[in-house]
Amino acid sequence: MLVAICGMFASCYEKEELTTEAPSTVKPVYKITGVVSNASTGEPLSGAKVNGATTATDGTYALDATEGLNVLTVTKDDYKTVTTSVYVEKIENGKTAVYTVNAAMYPGYDTPTYKTVKYTIKGTATDESSAAVKLSSVVIPGCTIAVVNNTFTVEGVQPGTYYAVLAAEGYKNAYATIAVAPVAAEEGEGDQIVTSTVAVLMQKEETAKVSKYYVCGFVTNEKDAAVPDATVKVEVGEFKADLTTDNRGYFNIEVAAEHITPTTLAIITVSKAGYVAQAKATVVKLVETGATSVTSIEVVLKAESSDIPDEDPSKGGEQIIEVPVDKAEPTKVEDIKEPEVKADIEKVAEELGIEDITKIDIPVVKVEEALVVELVSTEAVIDETTGETTQETKTVADQITLPANTQVYYVGGQAQAIKLTRDIQTEKATAAVRTYEGQPSGTVFSQPLEVKFQAPITVTVEPDYV
Known part of the structure; x- marks a missing residue:
């Protein structure tokens, strides 16, 4: 009986062992589904993007998820972007967890944030053997430049064209044209640095090539016919020349590169008997070392006619203010107490070419009583009609x-x-109310002169000057 009972229990244990399930080895599945709709109308939105998944015609979407925080970004053209999130809990192997995340989108546009575009110029200087050239100076009008060995940097520039003049000991000055092109700002925050680079080739003085500059042009009349034998005065910086047009109305002259800077003007004055003199000016284009620049100016002369008015009969008056010069006292500039007067004196001294104002005595006269003079001028009458x-x-x-x-x-x-x-003639050229000249040169007053104009003042219709 004992043997039989043991055998029975053995059979039961064996049966239970056969029915026990083993743990699953299949990884859990996480899903996020939902519906994207119009927040104003409630209608489903198709074609919306949810982390790369596209909504169907009924606005539904489905995408895989991961354990932990899942951030969802919902986008669609003409709708404001929606951002939301869901936290996915860990589950056992072999099981599936589905989370529902719906999104409602409002019509409209997002206002993106753009970076601040900052433009920088960076340049290097080398010679014909590709060796670095140590720069002594770099000049770009209107810019502050940092020079280190053979490199230079300009920060905070604006889009446009810049002209650089590079100097180095033992090398010929080099000229470079630098174009800074505008770019569109990128979305985001912070600065967007845009760098324009330029490599400048410098030549040693004994082998340097020289840039060539020419100023030329044609002179024609109002009927587009050539005007020969016209006198052409050319001014380029300190360079001056007198030319005569040929039978084609053409003139041409070469100007040495030493007269050219990034802002040099070529001024042309053309005259001929029977024609009204004409003047024109233009900036000379600066070119790279060894290159050629041609500045062409076309001038159209107008024929004189009997309708040209006679010379303006206006004449400015002249008057003397008798200052008690016998009371002049020599004074040093450091003894002058008024700081504004001292500043004016130093400025005038510089204009007069006085290098050290502290080393000279300045005659000073004190005017105790007011001195009054009447300056009478002759003005042309202007037709008020x-x-x-x-x-x-x-x-x-x-x-x-x-x-x-x-x-x-x-x-x-x-x-x-x-x-x-x-x-008076300067007044008409500069549209000044009154223009005076005075002698002697370099006179400074501690108080300004007072001027009273004759009354009443007549206002004319479109006068030639005010």
């Missing part, structure tokens, strides 16, 4: 006062009476 200058004249008196207790400083070194002249 047409605004044109006539040959009739009128006298105009300006009362000029040197105020009392004014100190007069003769920086030029000679104390004398002050001569004032009204310059």
